[in-house]
Amino acid sequence: MATFLGIWNLLLLGVIHCYDNICERSSCKATLSSVSKNLSADKVIDGNTEQDYNSCSHTVVNGAPEAWVMVDLRKEYKLQNVVIYYRNERDYTWRPYRFRQYSLQVSSDTLSWNECYKDNTPDSRIPSSIQNITCARTARYIRIITNYDAPEDDQFSERGAVLEICEIQIFGCDSNHYGSDCSMECSVNCKRQTCDNAKGSCTYGCNSGFYSEKCEKRCSTCLSACNRQSGECEGPCPNGMYGNHCNITCSRNCENGCSKIDGLCNSGCIDGKFGIDCLQTCGGGCSSRCDQADGNCSCKTGWLGQNCNGKDKIVLGLNIDCLVENTIRSLC
Incomplete structure (x- = not known):
């Protein structure tokens, strides 16, 4: 039965994602909030998905209010999903009860964290020991963190938050690629050439002079940036032009240009002309x-x-x- 479940989990994970496991092809680094014995953080990215005690990382059982494991991808990637393998002894002598109510978070700088998932398993239930979580974000750091104090530990007179993570698989693309097989390249007009996985929409907006979701449209003669959706100029127009897109020529009789909104010669007329548009002699x-x-x-x-x-x-x-x-x- 256990063999069947293991095969089923592998098949299920293969169907859900076809992205690269980032840590299989790059030098990821893992750290723990604390280390119990020799069960270090490296175990969460060693490629071993066995879920027995010796195959898993383990934080210290010492009454700490918080436990976490963090993976540094070394640079930003466009994430799609994260698969977590938690300790789960095959003979069911040890169940993943400490895995309740954890949080999966991502960050680009470790200063601010964005939550992808929060587990809400109650004390009366045991969460699945293998979890595949959709996390469509751009990030460099992935963190699993908990402050859950499992009531089952009371029998051992143990207190505090504990994590026993065996493996973390992080699937996604380089930040400048997208698509189900990461084969499509983000527009060079995207800021940091970074876009989302689904449609290639620029994550951080457009470089100056471009607009639209993929930043493939060029702004008109705007002096500064244009609106991401409409392309309308957000700042003043060049001297001699007006309109939302700064693409209409002011009357040549205006002195020092015209109003961006309606083209009126608000700064006066050249010598010999008068009127709001300076067309009269x-x-x-x-x-x-x-x-x-x-x-x-x-x-x-x-x-x-x-x-x-x-x-x-x-x-x-x-x-x-x-x-x-x-x-x-x-x-x-």
């Missing part, structure tokens, strides 16, 4: 720039009107600077 008799709002200006000699677009007339043979309601204002 100032009067030919303006002695200086005309007002942007209404085109009013000061007139040169010989010109008249608020916009200085009319010339003086000869009345009674005399030159007149201007006429106001047919009344002579000045004579030359």
Whole structure:
């Protein structure tokens, strides 16, 4: 019966994953919170999946409130699943009761940990000694940690958290590859060229100048980054351009560019033009720039009107600077 269960577990694990066991092809390093006798952390990554006492790592039974085992993959990988083999004597004289209520966590720096799984097996039940846990995260460190004090240890006058991990298999891809066989490469436009296993979506966002889930679309003429989903520019537009994507040309009559939102010439018009878009022409008799709002200006000699677009007339043979309601204002 035990042989059948062992074969079934192997078949089941083979069906669930087809990723590489990372520690079989790289120099992983394992550490324990404490070591009992010679049952060191190296046993969790030695490739031996036997579950007897001598094949497993073991923390000290000393009343410690917490026990953990940590595997360092040496660099970040894109994880898919983690398989844990816990001590489970074949003659059932030792059951994995200390395996209750553990937590599987991952990290990229050991400063902050992200929980992939938390076991909630009650005291009345025994958890499975082989567990395959989906953990689709990008990480360098994997930690199994517990503060569970098993009531079965009371008969031995033992207290505290204990772990007896025999093997940890960590399956996934290099951080710059994805897919069920790790054959597809993440876009070079992904930050750190890292993407998720399922679709190749960039994990940390896009390099500057690109957008979309896989960062394969190029931002328009944005001065800075563009929105990851829409491609709209998140900062100002280059001088002379406007619009959400900064791809519309401002009126050439604007001075110092135009508003990113609506293209209006908020900084004024070039000499000789007026209006909100600077498309109207100032009067030919303006002695200086005309007002942007209404085109009013000061007139040169010989010109008249608020916009200085009319010339003086000869009345009674005399030159007149201007006429106001047919009344002579000045004579030359």
